[in-house]
Amino acid sequence: MDSSQFESVKTKTASLPDRVADQIAQLIIDQHLTSEDKLPNEFELASQLNVGRGTVREAVKLLVARNVLVIRRGKGTYIANNPGEMEDPLGFAFVPDQIQLAFDLMEVRLQVEPWVAKLAAQRRTSEELERVQAYRVLVEQEIEAGRDHLPxxxxxxxxxxxxxxNQAVPKLMPLILHSVSLFGSLTRRSLRSYTIKEHRLIAEAIADGDGARSETVMREHIEHNQQKLEAIRRQMEVSQEEKPK
Amino acid sequence: MDSSQFESVKTKTASLPDRVADQIAQLIIDQHLTSEDKLPNEFELASQLNVGRGTVREAVKLLVARNVLVIRRGKGTYIANNPGEMEDPLGFAFVPDQIQLAFDLMEVRLQVEPWVAKLAAQRRTSEELERVQAYRVLVEQEIEAGRDHLPxxxxxxxxxxxxxxNQAVPKLMPLILHSVSLFGSLTRRSLRSYTIKEHRLIAEAIADGDGARSETVMREHIEHNQQKLEAIRRQMEVSQEEKPK
Structure with missing residues (x-):
């Protein structure tokens, strides 16, 4: 399970720097290196992996591009915070119909997030609940100050x-929340009125450890967002029709 | 929506090749280039983006590392098949407890895949159904020939x-199916006996357009897999205890 597990994520017919990049990644996994840790220097890696320093340099560039390593200016090369976790890792930006994508993601959220809220109510620690409440308050402050509350x-x-x-859930969540950022600038204003109220209901149900109620209020929150998206799509279609060809 | 949408997926404090890589990606999005299309050559890109050829070359390397571009030997640089879609995009290989991760992914599958099967039954075209049946048959052939049927x-x-x-579902699915490959080599043999039967039930329900039944048989299939994982974990714990420290 240990040393071979990375093989499966390796690109086929890889170049030498590619293969060395995989070896360095494997070394990070095997030695449980974290974002506190500095990568061994070029000389060490080159002699350890029995390749030239140029190859190591190329491999490091590849690992930076894959967000496994980060270069801290004037400090050296470190392991990334969430190694291997890419921004837009599924290439959503390349999907031609971004509006339809937002709807498709909303459909997934409607299936997944009420269940997530239920599990959260059942499993949360008090520290985790405090963090939920803290973010709820921060969102309210942003809304009341008239700032962009979406981040x-x-x-x-x-x-x-x-x-x-569940370790997979917070990793998957940013992907399905992508719909929020897609429609963000369009919906921001009109979402404000009910976001505060609905977030409070969700946080309350989770605080009470009430799985069924958490599920219900989360579902209603997402359905509300979905309806808003529908309204915006209709508006866009109307303004599209009015535009001269 | 169009030209600024890629901004959000750009890494902050980016280097010049990084920024040029993003500009090339944006060009691919704006011009709807697909995997049939060859990337304009270095000279063209350099003059169009007003940077040196060396920078373009570095940017192209970054885009290859991000699976936006692929180099076809002797042919040139092309747009990737699913541009921006990475192998192991969430860095699952870097999660320390791989066994727990497999269970966590299985929990997500149990919530998502029965729903996916239901939608499939309701929305499939006859061509899509044919492809499902074709893969079902191929899996059976692999199992009967004693080969690894997991791919x-x-x-x-x-x-x-x-x-x-739903465009998001097939993009998300490989991530949650990651659990299959994690435990693949361990479960392969014992999964064979019921995989054929259960796949047939699933394909049948989808063919009949029966959403509720598709949901049920898919849930049973995944629960079965989950139980198998439980059994393997228990075995591993036992053999762990027997091992001298």
Whole structure:
């Protein structure tokens, strides 16, 4: 299970720097290196892996591109915070119909997030609950100050995902929350009125450890967002028709 | 929505090749280039983006590392098949407890895949159904020949995901199917006996357009897999205890 597990994620017919990149990644996994840890220097890696320093340098560049390593200016090369976790890892930006994608993601959220809220209510620790409440308050402050609350809104939903004690859920959640950022600038204003109220209901149900109620209020929250998206799509279609060709 | 949407997936404090890589990615998005399309050559890109050829070359390397571009030997640089879709995009290989991760992913599958099967039954076209059946047959052939059926088993599940007509589902599915490959080598043999039977039931329910039944048989299939994982974990714990420290 240990040394071969990385083989499966390796690209086929890989170049030498590619293969060395995989070896370095394997070394990070095997030695349980974390974001506190500095990568051994080029000389060491080159002699350890029996390749030239140029190859090591190329491999390091590849691992930076894959967010396994980060270069801290003037300090050296370190292990990334969430190694291997990419921004937009599924290439959502390349999907031609971004509006349909937002709807498709919302459909997934409607299936997944009420269940996540239920698990959160059942499994959360008091520290985790405190974090949910803290983000809820921060979102309210942003809304009341008239600022963009969406980045913190995502953190609120993510803090609920972390209450599930399922390691896969908080990793998957940013992907399905992508719909939020897609429609963010369009919906921001009109979402404000009910976001505060609904977030409070969700946090309350999780605090009470009430799985069924958490599920219900989360479902209603997402359905509400979905309806908002529908309204926006209709508006966009109308303004599209009015536009001269 | 169009030209700024890629901004959000850009790494902050990016280097010049990084920024040029993002510009090339944006060009691919804006011009709807697909895997049939060759990337304009270095000279063209350099002059179009007003940077040196060396920078373009570095940017192309980054985009290859991100699976946006692929180099076809002797042919040139092309757009990747699923641009931006990485292998192991969430860095699952870096999660320290791989066994717990497999269980966590199985818990997600149990929530998501029965719903996916239901949508598949409701929305599939006859061509999509044919592909599901074709993969079902291929899996059976692999099992009967005593070969590793898991790669095709994943394709079977993926072909069902494509029946949902939800663009996000087939993109998310390989992530949650990761659990299959994790425990693959351990479970392969004992899974064979019931995989054929259960796959047939699933394909049948989808063919009949019976959403509720598709949901049920898919749930039973995954629960069965989950129980198998439990048994393997217990075995591993026992053999762990027997091992001298």
């Amino acid at each position: 913190l809104d995502m953190e609120f939903h993510l803090s609920i995902a972390k209450c599930t004690h | 095709l088993d994943m394709e079977f599940h993926l072909s069902i995901a494509k029946c949902t007509h």
